Amino acid sequence: MSDIPGFRPAAPGSxxxxxxxxxxxxxxxxxxxPLIAFPHTITEATGPTFSPRHFPALADLTLVDGQAAQxxxxxxxxxxxxxxxxxxxxxxxxxxxxxxxxxxxxxxxxHDAPLDPHFKxxxxxxxxxxxxxxxxxxxxxxxxxxxxxxxxxPNHIHFSYFGPGFATRLxxxxxxxxxxxxxxxxxxxxxxxxxxxxxxxxxFDLDVTQPEWALGYRFDVVLRGRAAxxxxx
Amino acid sequence: xxxxxxxxxxxxFWHLIEDKSLADLTRFGAQGKALTLTGRITDGEGNPVAxxxxxLWQASPAADARFPGWGRSGTDATGTxxxxxxxxxxxxxxxxxQQAPHVAINILARGIITRxxxxxxxxxxxxxxxxxxxxxxxxxxxxxxxxxxxxxPATWRLDIRLQGDGETVFIEV
Ligand SMILES: [Fe+2]
Numbered sequence: 001m002s003d004i005p006g007f008r009p010a011a012p013g014s015x016x017x018x019x020x021x022x023x024x025x026x027x028x029x030x031x032x033x034p035l036i037a038f039p040h041t042i043t044e045a046t047g048p049t050f051s052p053r054h055f056p057a058l059a060d061l062t063l064v065d066g067q068a069a070q071x072x073x074x075x076x077x078x079x080x081x082x083x084x085x086x087x088x089x090x091x092x093x094x095x096x097x098x099x100x101x102x103x104x105x106x107x108x109x110x111h112d113a114p115l116d117p118h119f120k121x122x123x124x125x126x127x128x129x130x131x132x133x134x135x136x137x138x139x140x141x142x143x144x145x146x147x148x149x150x151x152x153x154p155n156h157i158h159f160s161y162f163g164p165g166f167a168t169r170l171x172x173x174x175x176x177x178x179x180x181x182x183x184x185x186x187x188x189x190x191x192x193x194x195x196x197x198x199x200x201x202x203x204f205d206l207d208v209t210q211p212e213w214a215l216g217y218r219f220d221v222v223l224r225g226r227a228a229x230x231x232x233x
Numbered sequence: 234x235x236x237x238x239x240x241x242x243x244x245x246f247w248h249l250i251e252d253k254s255l256a257d258l259t260r261f262g263a264q265g266k267a268l269t270l271t272g273r274i275t276d277g278e279g280n281p282v283a284x285x286x287x288x289l290w291q292a293s294p295a296a297d298a299r300f301p302g303w304g305r306s307g308t309d310a311t312g313t314x315x316x317x318x319x320x321x322x323x324x325x326x327x328x329x330x331q332q333a334p335h336v337a338i339n340i341l342a343r344g345i346i347t348r349x350x351x352x353x354x355x356x357x358x359x360x361x362x363x364x365x366x367x368x369x370x371x372x373x374x375x376x377x378x379x380x381x382x383x384x385x386p387a388t389w390r391l392d393i394r395l396q397g398d399g400e401t402v403f404i405e406v
Contacts, residue, residue: 033375
């Protein structure tokens with residue numbers, strides 16, 4: 001069997017360090033021993049595929065039982081490409097988020113803000129043949145999180161991406177432009193490189209915005225590219 | 234050329250996308266030797282990690298319409314995850330090497346900003362001795378952190394320690 005190429009290592013500074021003391025929950029949850037370096041094999045270079053038959057799309061989060069969710073309706077649209085700028089087609093994208101008041105529909109969320117019976121906060125779509133995806137949702141509210149005194153998370157939407165290999169798996173968060181809380185958010189700042197960090201901020205996009213309906217935000221994502229040389233060489 | 238997007242923590246509320254059936258990789262009628270892979274995840278003070286999302290992937294047996302090869306299990310209040318899957322066989326390594334049967338594991342949780350990657354091997358497999366990854370780990374006690382052990386009928390246990398004594402070997406991915 002010929003070797004399947006692995007994926008390129010992360011560019012320096014582009015990924016967060018799990019040992020980030022300003023984010024308190026990392027204290028007891030980050031490994032202290034060095035990671036084992038091991039070139040990708042079939043296990044890391046291949047990954048799951050998902051059929052919309054088993055994972056039906058849920059692209060509009062703003063309606064539950066035909067009733068409209070409270071808050072500012074928004075459209076989030078973007079393109080998923082790899083580090084060689086090639087589209088990542090037909091890959092599953094999952095999102096979850098707080099409601100407009102900054103409250104998750106989750107028993108663990110004790111923030112004293114109202115739940116919305118018409119907003120669940122989870123969505124799922126697949127990219128098209130050219131890597132594009134789109135959701136309609138509600139702009140999530142900021143919420144407090146007790147990491148430090150008067151700590152508030154910036155408005156954000158959680159995103160999950162798969163791509164072609166287990167090594168391309170990516171969980172991240174999309175932020176909103178102009179949010180004053182970004183400057184003091186330890187999770188956002190866990191990404192060392194400023195340019196890499198700022199690519200987590202979506203941009204307002206008038207072309208995505210629909211007249212008389214919803215503001216549009218653009219959030220493009222890059223998944224790791226295949227290494228140039230086959231693993232076995 | 235572009236640079237891959239940065240990871241951010243999955244956070245404590247990822248259960249909004251949880252579907253407990255995803256922990257059973259045999260749910261589409263997969264044929265083969267089924268097993269349960271379970272274990273407890275604990276932190277640097279030995280406390281259970283009760284809000285983790287554990288994802289499993291195996292290249293063997295090859296995924297098809299009846300076997301997705303991928304699963305997701307949350308951890309419960311005791312930090313325990315549990316998958317039902319098929320016993321993997323050996324898979325090729327780099328060059329002409331062979332890898333012992335194993336599954337790949339991602340651990341995502343509040344306090345883990347970028348996923349932790351490791352593997353579960355199966356104690357007693359003859360190929361473990363020659364496995365290229367296991368052989369990179371010189372300390373037998375460290376190597377043992379990747380070795381699932383029999384724990385009842387068709388059940389294998391691999392406890393995962395994120396930090397401290399008995400810390401699991403995590404792999405750069
Ligand atoms: Fe959040």
